[in-house]
Amino acid sequence: MKKIISCLLITVICMFQMQSVSAQSIQIQLHSKYAYLYDRETSLVYYEKKSDEKIFPASMTKIVTVSLALEKIDDLSETVTIQASDLKGLAESHATVAGFYVGERVTYEDLIYGALLPSGADACNALARVTYGSLSNLVDAMNQRVTDLNLKNTHFMNVTGLHDDHHYTTVHEMAILLNSALSNSEFVKVFETRKHTSSKGNHQWTSSLQRGKDYKNIDIQKIDGGKSGFTDEAQLTFASTMTIDHHQFILVTAYAKGQYTQNHVQDAVTVCQYMNDHFHQIVFYKKDEEIESYWITKSLKIQYKLNAPQDITILCDKNITKSDIDITIDSPTFIESPIQKGDSLGTITFYYENQVLYKYSLEATKTIESSIIEVLLYYLILFGFPLIIVGIIITRFKRKRRT
Incomplete structure (x- = not known):
């Protein structure tokens, strides 16, 4: 189960060298005061509203x-x-609970689902005790x-998201935290679940998304998964994922007013519908x-x-076609062995109307190493053969002079 390791964290950090797609950013009205939408594959930001201002995450925590x-x-x-x-x-803090009782035997899986779907603070407290x-x-x-993720505007005071002035983040940084969590397939499974029954059948839970459908008849079928939160100070917060033409997006919104309005879920559906209607994959x-090809020294x-x-x-x-986009490749002609898998080999830059749309890093897809004998032979070929040829020319020249 220990699937998120340090190398994945490094990958996550590297991925979040975000680029804004200003040439095609979406224009849309949301209930939420703060919002951040980006493509997990390209790290391109398609929408942001006060994305680096401090918010209270509530149960997105x-x-x-x-x-x-x-x-x-x-073992779950x-x-x-x-x-x-x-x-x-x-009970005194009016925290949302999964409904567990003292002495109840539950599985780790029960705690995981109980924490995310009904947003159970009891499940979170139990998880903290038994795992840490x-x-x-x-x-x-x-x-x-x-x-580890190099976040500068996030700090946690508890495991539940109950309000504390020193418990805060931004919608941008919450997106990074969700992206990190999505590296774990077990997390993804729970995050995308709509309904779940506990191992003994005595608890039935529904997700944030499902409640939006049940309470307001919101069409949630195009949203992959989500986790909401609410406190008086945070209002409605929501972290969700959606797939648009084979690209998965993370959307984080905060401060949609009205605890029972489901405005946070509606915002996610609105963004998803807009992206489906106006964007396509090239x-x-x-x-x-x-x-590209390279000469190896x-x-x-x-x-x-x-x-x-x-x-x-x-x-x-959708108004942009492949022919509208100019491509330049910035890479060296010669690269020196040894080459390690993942080494930088340049960049591809995509331009639309003379504006940088996207930069793609070129990296070696395999390791190329040379033995000492190969290196010696390389230098022999590089310098030896020319010397031999020069020697032959000089010898012939001398013979001609003698004759």
Whole structure:
């Protein structure tokens, strides 16, 4: 179950060198005061509204709580016992709960679903205790994750999202935290679940999205998954995913007024519908199609052809066609062995109306190494043969002079 490792965190950090698609950013009215929409594949930002201003995340916090707990769980079917400390103070603070009772035997899976779907603070407290030993230890881990992801405007004080002036984030940074969580397939499974029944059948839970459908008849079928939150100070917050023409997007919104309005879910559906109506995918290179070739020095392999590791695509406004976009490749003619998989080999820049639309980093798709013998032979060929030829010419010239 420990699927999110440090190399994935580095990948997440690298992915979030965000580029704004100003030439085609969407213009749309939302109930939410803050919003951030970006493409997980390209990291292009399609919509943002006050995305770097401080917000209170409310129960979006549980995205981080659950994702970190999952890293400590080896067997989701293992059972644990709910203790009085897991429920302490929740009734007084009017926290939302999953409905667990003291002494109840539940599985880790029950706790994970109970934390995300009904937004159960009891489940979060129990997860903190059984995976990190205490609430404070899990909060420390949450803030360490913030540091690992190089986030500057996020800080956690608890595992539930109950209001605290020092418990805050931004919609931009919450998107980064959700992207990190989505690296874990078990998290994705729970995040995208609409309804779930606990292992013993005594608890039935519905997701944020499902409640939007049930209470306001909102059409949620095109939204992949979501986690909402509400406090008086935060109002409605929502972190969701949606897939538009093979590109998965993360949308984070905050401060949609009205606890029971479902305006946060409606905002997600509005954005999804807009993107489906106005954007389409343009494929520039298909997987395994040659992008560029390089001459290799210090190697007998001579040439390296770089093929696309996957389809290279951008989601563009439907008024933009492939022929409207100019492409330039900035890469060296010669590269020196050894070459490690992942080494930078240049960039492809896509332009629309003389504005940079997207930059794609070219990276070596395999490792190329040269033995000492190969290097020696390379230099022998490079310098030896020309010397031999020069020697032959000089010898012939001398012979002609003698005759």
